[in-house]
Amino acid sequence: MTRTIAIIGSGLIGRAWTVVFARAGCTVRLWDAATDVRAGVIAQLVETCRVSGDDPAALARVTVCDTLEAALEGAEWVQENGPERLDIKRDLYARMDAIAAPATILATSSSALIASSFAGELAGRARILVAHPVNPPHVVPVVELCPSPDTDPQVMDRAEALMREVAQVPVRMTREIDGFVLNRLQAVVLAEALSLIEQGIVTPEGLDDTICHGLGRRWTLMGPMATINLNAPGGVADYLERYGPTMARLADSAARGEAFTPEVARLVAATMPDPAQVPALSQDRDRRLAALARHLSDKPGLTDP
Amino acid sequence: MTRTIAIIGSGLIGRAWTVVFARAGCTVRLWDAATDVRAGVIAQLVETCRVSGDDPAALARVTVCDTLEAALEGAEWVQENGPERLDIKRDLYARMDAIAAPATILATSSSALIASSFAGELAGRARILVAHPVNPPHVVPVVELCPSPDTDPQVMDRAEALMREVAQVPVRMTREIDGFVLNRLQAVVLAEALSLIEQGIVTPEGLDDTICHGLGRRWTLMGPMATINLNAPGGVADYLERYGPTMARLADSAARGEAFTPEVARLVAATMPDPAQVPALSQDRDRRLAALARHLSDKPGLTDP
Structure with missing residues (x-):
């Protein structure tokens, strides 16, 4: 069965996650709060693939949705990449927890907020965790999986299995800690x-x-x-x-x-260099990270001493 | 003019330095305090090159010397790789400072001892510094150059220039600090x-x-x-x-x-893994470090963002 993944927020991280899941064969349903951002996202994803050398054909599995409800429909995993603001996360997780089917896992890419800070009061807090990538996850495989005190260990098991399935490297924490590892x-x-x-x-x-x-x-x-x-x-x-x-x-x-x-x-x-060069230097970094990932994985066993 | 380099101590680090200098075209004069170690060192150097993929033909530039005096003869740079013991370093540097021509630079691979601790009293203290590599230097290019308060800045300039010439990456410290960087x-x-x-x-x-x-x-x-x-x-x-x-x-x-x-x-x-596997795993690490160095340098500009 094809896995269905919802990507919420289509900034740099959201787009990189889209590539991770789509190239692994998942159906991806993407939503961003900004209408104009949604309109341009497929062209941006093609550009993301061009830089990293990923096959843009995988983007045929991506649907851009007009509503949060439509994106979460049938998703077994939601990867949320919204702004790092507690008030926004609280609102968004309350909405997603009300919409998503009971078995859907809700994961945030947040690097700064622990899950208990925005999920502690929600009915579905057992299915909420942090899945923190290194920017950008389509060329750097590690993902930190950090539970809140309420996260169900079986949800952590599913998170770990899914991340391995899409060729990321999950690192599981046993409990919540500021800054993760x-x-x-x-x-x-x-x-x-x-x-x-x-x-x-x-x-x-x-x-x-x-x-x-x-x-x-x-x-x-x-x-x-x-x-x-x-x-x-x-x-x-x-x-x-x-x-x-x-x-x-x-x-x-x-x-x-x-x-x-x-x-x-x-x-x-x-x-x-001048800060105006940050976008070009970031593209160059991503191209080189992709080449490094290919170098390391082209030789089986190289990354597993 | 071909540069002449003396390597003192032919353990793992000394042998790796030998490859660094020999493959860069330097004449290398090698000495180890232990007679039996000296006897086997060329065979070991061939093995070092086999693991890293370096051309063993460069070893034709290496002479194994029977005495410290013979090794230092005509050397412009001495790379010392003796035991990390203050008493041994003090004796060795007193001897080398007495033997070496005035323009010869004496550099230690020490990671634990600062130069002032063993060179502070010597007449030639201005030509003594730390040139600390990452183990092993023939596959990891960085070298930390740390002066003592007595090291001549022109000696530091020459050290930096030599390291660049033999394709290492020198990092120059402005003053002595415990642990270097x-x-x-x-x-x-x-x-x-x-x-x-x-x-x-x-x-x-x-x-x-x-x-x-x-x-x-x-x-x-x-x-x-x-x-x-x-x-x-x-x-x-x-x-x-x-x-x-x-x-x-x-x-x-x-x-x-x-x-x-x-x-x-x-x-x-x-x-x-069992500590008995450390030598085999270290060889595997060196092979992979060499492959990584080739990957990075095969693409000009890759390592200089």
Whole structure:
């Protein structure tokens, strides 16, 4: 049976999700609150496919709907990509919970809001979760699945299975946590990076080189735990015995929230291309991420050490 | 003129550096304190090249020397890869500083020791620095160049130029700092990662997936600063204004040194392959890192956003 997926909100993330589900063979029903956005979305999806090298023929499975009700009709999964505002999410989830069939799962792409903050009072709160992608999900496979205290574990099981079926990589959290996993890790890196730049130890370019020609290379092939497992003859336990005290000392001396200052923001911004180039650079990034994904998956086993 | 490089210590790092310099056309003079290690090193270098896909013909430029004096003869750069022990480094640098011609630069691969800790008292302290690679440097290009307070800025200029000439990516620090840049960033990631695992929020596998199928993908193509520059319409300044407060809150609630416990080490180790597999897995990692480096450099401009 063909799966039917509803995409709510057709910005960059919503369009990327549309490609993920459509190329996996799902029927996709897309809705955006803005009429003019809906009118242009198919042309934008063709452009998304052109950049990533995905076959636009998959877009034949996409229907643009005129109402939220029409989009949710027959959907087993709703991927919502609305604005990151609590009032909007509360209204939207109340509406969707009233409309959607009982077995429909409602998932938000939100990076900033936990599910309990907008779903805690709803009758259907057991079927609501966060499915947070990395932008954009059609070229970066990870999806963080974060339940609220009310989310049914069977809903989490279904979410995990669906994500694998559409070739994403689900990461399941056991309970709700601010920032989920990915942004918690990104936050500590940004804090220490900004501090090193602000102190003048390294330039923003040097900081970026350290990751993209160094740690990032290893972390693309295996995560931080698998990485340290190969950095001592006796594996991860040996590594943590040898280097744990040094790493603990470095972590203790690292910067935290105070590193996010307007001064360092200006310092870093001064080294970056004009913000007018952000859309073109983002397209280039997506093209390169798609090529990297093909490189990694073209060689079976490469991404699973 | 062909450059002459001395490699001191022929463990994994020393052998990888040998390949870096030899394939770039340098004459390499290699010495190891252990006679039996010296005897087997060419065969090991052939194996290193086999795994990474480097042409072993470059090894014709490598001479294995019987003494430290012979290795340093005529060398403009010494890359030292001895044990990470302060007493050994102090003895070795005193010897090398006495032997080496005045213009020779002495660089250590040390990740744990800052240059002032073993070079501060030597007559030639102005020509001594840290050139810290990511293991192994022949397949991961970044090299951290960290001066002591005594290192001559012209020595740093020469170090940077040489590293670019042999196709590595130098990252220059302006002053000495514990952990340099790379391990400071790795330390904060490990601390928060171990804490999330210990709290049971995510499994070690899930943690690794979050990076290697998520953040790591982006960080291979561009560093953390270039990444956030594309995560808001107005670039990095816009990003830090929108999301800085959230990231600061996450960084403030992140774990630090206390996360490195024996309990979590056991927990992670239990999910990893048997430590006996570390050598085979490391070879596989190096093969994949080499393939990744070829993928990235085969497309000019890809690694320089």
